[in-house]
Amino acid sequence: MLVACSGGADSVALASALAFEAPRLGVRAGGVTVDHGLQAGSDARAAEVVLRLRELGLDPVESVAVRVGREGGPEAAARDARYAALDAAAERHGAAAVLLGHTRDDQAETVLLGLARGSGIRSLSGMAAVSGAGGRYRRPFLQLDRQTARKACMVQSLSVWDDPHNADPAYTRSRLRHEGLPALEKALGKGVVEALARTAQLSRDDADALDAWAGRAAAGVRDADGRLECAGLHALPPAVRRRVLRRAAIEAGAPAGSLFARHIEEVDRLITGWRGQGAINLPGKVVARRQGGRLVIRQG
Numbered sequence: 001m002l003v004a005c006s007g008g009a010d011s012v013a014l015a016s017a018l019a020f021e022a023p024r025l026g027v028r029a030g031g032v033t034v035d036h037g038l039q040a041g042s043d044a045r046a047a048e049v050v051l052r053l054r055e056l057g058l059d060p061v062e063s064v065a066v067r068v069g070r071e072g073g074p075e076a077a078a079r080d081a082r083y084a085a086l087d088a089a090a091e092r093h094g095a096a097a098v099l100l101g102h103t104r105d106d107q108a109e110t111v112l113l114g115l116a117r118g119s120g121i122r123s124l125s126g127m128a129a130v131s132g133a134g135g136r137y138r139r140p141f142l143q144l145d146r147q148t149a150r151k152a153c154m155v156q157s158l159s160v161w162d163d164p165h166n167a168d169p170a171y172t173r174s175r176l177r178h179e180g181l182p183a184l185e186k187a188l189g190k191g192v193v194e195a196l197a198r199t200a201q202l203s204r205d206d207a208d209a210l211d212a213w214a215g216r217a218a219a220g221v222r223d224a225d226g227r228l229e230c231a232g233l234h235a236l237p238p239a240v241r242r243r244v245l246r247r248a249a250i251e252a253g254a255p256a257g258s259l260f261a262r263h264i265e266e267v268d269r270l271i272t273g274w275r276g277q278g279a280i281n282l283p284g285k286v287v288a289r290r291q292g293g294r295l296v297i298r299q300g
């Protein structure tokens with residue numbers, strides 16, 4: 001197992017927990033830190049994290065420098081580069097799992113961000129405890145509050161580094177962390193973070209059930225040429241129909257990350273609205289076109 005450590009309290013606490021548990025679990029435990037190169041001195045900090053991980057007894061430990069592109073904004077680009085580097089590190093070391101330090105507070109923030117975007121329940125289900133190809137990514141602290149992780153570091157005198165981005169009001173997530181959630185806790189009580197994390201779990205179960213339903217429904221409305229029958233689609237509950245449409249768009253080559261609810265709603269109106277004919281352009285050069293009683297979604 002490899003722990004992905006930024007040097008922040010959450011992932012340092014996780015690294016220490018992994019080092020402690022590894023002998024009992026009978027696993028070899030290592031660590032990796034990613035240097036995004038976005039701030040002056042980030043390489044020195046990465047070297048410091050490597051030292052700390054070694055002191056905890058983790059082996060192998062490495063720091064990986066990545067080049068962050070600009071696509072989708074700096075936060076998204078850094079995340080993409082980080083996951084690519086973590087994937088490569090897992091391959092290099094033959095690691096079955098990469099542990100991430102996301103906590104219940106991160107989960108609550110993710111749910112609120114989804115709510116504010118007007119997303120469906122898949123977004124409200126936040127981060128999964130297990131994700132990635134072959135279930136590589138694990139988030140063992142997803143039920144743990146951030147304060148406990150911080151305390152664990154203090155009790156063990158583990159030095160941690162606070163990413164200045166996490167406190168920078170220019171970032172939506174940071175405003176939510178430092179202003180939004182405390183205000184919500186003041187108004188609604190301390191249990192709000194835990195409640196939001198529970199919402200995430202309930203939404204995940206519901207979203208999984210709807211996805212399974214949509215998988216079966218898709219087979220029922222598709223003709224031999226892969227076109228979708230509008231009458232069959234129309235008869236489906238909207239939540240299932242939108243999932244069938246989304247799945248068809250992704251199969252036609254639309255990148256899942258750029259396919260938003262508003263795109264699917266537009267395609268949905270080709271079936272349910274007055275626009276009997278017409279075409280909707282989707283990301284990835286995919287076009288959804290109504291042809292009489294059929295809907296064709298393919299590369300345009």
Ligand SMILES: Nc1ncnc2c1ncn2[C@@H]1O[C@H](COP(=O)(O)OP(=O)(O)OP(=O)(O)O)[C@@H](O)[C@H]1O
Nearest residue numbers: 004005006008009010011032033034099100101102
């Ligand atoms: N530069 C990095 N190198 C390695 N892993 C990272 C890095 N940045 C983030 N991670 C991993 O992703 C998790 C979530 O990171 P994120 O920045 O979203 O949250 P955070 O609350 O700042 O976490 P932390 O307190 O551990 O830095 C971290 O706990 C860690 O496991």
